[in-house]
Amino acid sequence: MPHEHNHGHCGEECHDHDIPEAQGHRDNLYTHIDRDNVVALNAENGNGPEVVKPWHERLDEEVYLESDADDQMVIRIPFTGSVKLRALLLKVGPGEQTPAKVSLVTQFGNIDHLDFNEISERKPTQEFNVPQGREIGEYHVMAAKFPAATSITLFFPASQGADTTRVYYVGFLGQWTARKTEPVITVYESRANPADHPKIKGIHGAMQMP
Structure with a gap:
């Protein structure tokens, strides 16, 4: 069975050891x-x-994604x-x-549906070079850049020479926190109640509503 390992090329956050x-x-x-x-763009199958x-x-x-029109692929x-x-x-x-590399674009809160033009113009949150191999690659990210992501888009801009790019497995390691949502209560006033508003003296001393 292939051995999973980290890639030493991916920065200070990576360490070379087998994944327990x-x-x-x-x-x-x-x-x-x-x-x-989950959405994949330019995936044939x-x-x-x-x-x-x-x-x-x-x-x-046996189950994988392969790019269609060219060797680019996006997975949100x-x-x-x-x-x-x-x-x-x-x-x-x-x-x-x-793929030659993988770019990670993080979204917080409302999820953007990024297409190829948008994601290619957006600066990636982090990106890694991808070595050839049949094992699982573990790419340690800089934790400060991914503190509370609600969505991550993976962009594979090119293969390493083939007409198509193939992806078998995508996974993530980290900590999950339930989304906190509080109800917003709004009271609408159908008709102003004079008793609820302060009165202001007019120029002749008469009391006027604001």
Whole structure:
């Protein structure tokens, strides 16, 4: 079975070691992903949720997304609450179908539906080079950049030489917090009640309503 590992190229937040089996369950965010609203753009054989798999299916290569018109792909992944992200998990490839890099664009609050033009013009929250390999890649993010994300969009701008890009598995590690919503109570006044408003003296001493 392939070994999962971190990639030393992804910055100070990364460490080179195997991913413990238990770690995938301890802070894996799979159950907090809103899978019904995951969206993939330029995917030939799926809509997006196919690659958001539970931990025990992470090595499955029968189900995947492959780009269609060219080698670019966008996958937008909303959460059911706020997420303090620790790491991105990816299984991609094989070979030249591996994306050259992955850009993470974070959204807070209202979710933007980013298309290719918008996401290519927006500065990524963080991005990583992606090495070729059949294992699960763990990409540690800078936690300060992902304190309370409600949605993360992954942008794969190009393959490593193939006409298409292929993605088998997308996962996240981190901490989830339920979304806090408080009801907004608004009282509308159908007709002004004179007793509720202060009276103001007019220029001749008469009492006038404001």
